[in-house]
Amino acid sequence: MNAPLADLGVSNPVLAAPMAGGPGTPALVVAAARADSLGFVAAGYKDIAALTGQIDEVRASGGTFGVNLFAPGSHPVDPAAFEEYIRAIMPEAQAHGLDLGSLGIIEDDDHWHEKIDLLLSQPVPAVSFTFALPDAQVIRSLRAAGTLVLQTVTSPAEAAAAAEAGVDMLIVQASAAGGHSGTFTPKHTPAAVPLPQLLAEVRQSVGLPLIGAGGLATPDQVAEAVRAGAGAVMVGTALLRADEAGTSLPHRTALTAPDSRGTTVTRAFTGRPARALRNRFTDTYSDVAPHGYPALHHLTSPMRKAATAAQDPERIHLWAGTGYRHTRDEPTARILQELASVL
Known part of the structure; x- marks a missing residue:
């Protein structure tokens, strides 16, 4: 387990990915914490009132958690x-x-500035970003507030940029992942690089702790990602039918x-x-x-x-x-x- 996560009290290296739009619920985040893992409140598509309510609900459970934001790009x-x-x-x-x-x-911009203000005024244990790399000042401010900052990347070049901006950890997302790609350049679909290979390539570019994500559905696949250099992994699709997930009935049915x-x-x-x-x-x-x-x-x-x-x-x-x-x-x-x- 990477030191930053262990410092938060996380001992299960399989983390629960944020899933905006319904599947990700406060109950799922709380359940992850009770399993000694780490889940993320998905801030995407929520206004400030809704996001505040979900953060308060999770915080009241007393467990460790994070919040995931869609960083705005210009597309x-x-x-x-x-x-x-x-x-x-x-x-x-x-x-x-x-x-x-x-x-x-x-x-x-999905209420970007209001959400950052909220997380600075009421800090949470961890914040992750996807879709784009926030301004370095945002990252510095969150870290100064005591928040662990994670960035989703899909290539060694993105990993190097995130490291330069000062994040604490990288979520290395392979193309096998469900839902949106976290690529900084969405006009171009990321190449279908297997997660172990992508982790190895990123490790050659940066020295930050890595979390592997994308296509992980079995214990053996998780172990392979860890052998490739991930200190932890993150799963989303694996939780779509979990009891606590808010996945719609037609979505659950389609999965089977x-x-x-x-x-x-x-x-x-x-x-x-x-x-x-x-x-x-x-x-x-x-x-x-x-x-x-x-x-x-x-x-x-x-x-x-x-x-x-x-x-x-x-x-x-x-x-x-x-x-x-x-x-x-x-x-x-x-x-x-x-x-x-x-x-």
Whole structure:
């Protein structure tokens, strides 16, 4: 176990990844802490009131926890491409009684400054960032407040930049990971480098403690990542069917569907590369979706919510990593402990 995590009282090296948009819940974060692991409140898509409420709920449990933020980048959508994409996906929205024609481009920063102010005024044990590298002053301020700062990276170059900015630890995310890639350059989908190889490459670039992530679904895969240089690992897909997860019913069902066609990396739902179970929407629109997060996220959000309510899995972002077939309905603590069982 890396010293920074041990200093927080973490002894289980299999950590619970943040999962924004529903699957990640305060109950899951608390369960991870009670398993001597570390979970993260997912700040993505939440306003300050909602985030504060979840942090307060987790803090009241008395366990160690972290908060994950989407660091804003500058990746605006092309207006003409956006309008063309609206026309392309309009039939999918209309299937649930929605009209996308009145929706404009929304480019926001997910309440970035307010969230940083909150974490500086009410410090938490750990903060992780994904999507971009925050300004070095933000990192220094959080560390000065006593917070452990972790950064998601997908390449040796990103790892070197994060080390230069002063973070404490790196979350090295391989392309097998479910959900959004943490790449700093979302116009380019990261290469399919196996996690052990990626960890070895990052170790040659920086000397920071590493957490491996992406495609870890069995105890042997966890052990392989540790042998490759990770002091800990992080799993998300493995917890999608956990008792404490807030994963929707159609998403849970799709994870075990016998006719599943595997996963794919797509921009179709959010304008940013993310690994999901293949469905009608990914197969039809992945090749025509423009780059542009968060504009496409806001565009498709009403359709995805309506499809979830109608239990229509063909128009939902079914985020999942390559190890999704190993998911199971069990308590979070049992899953984390089992994954660490051969270390």
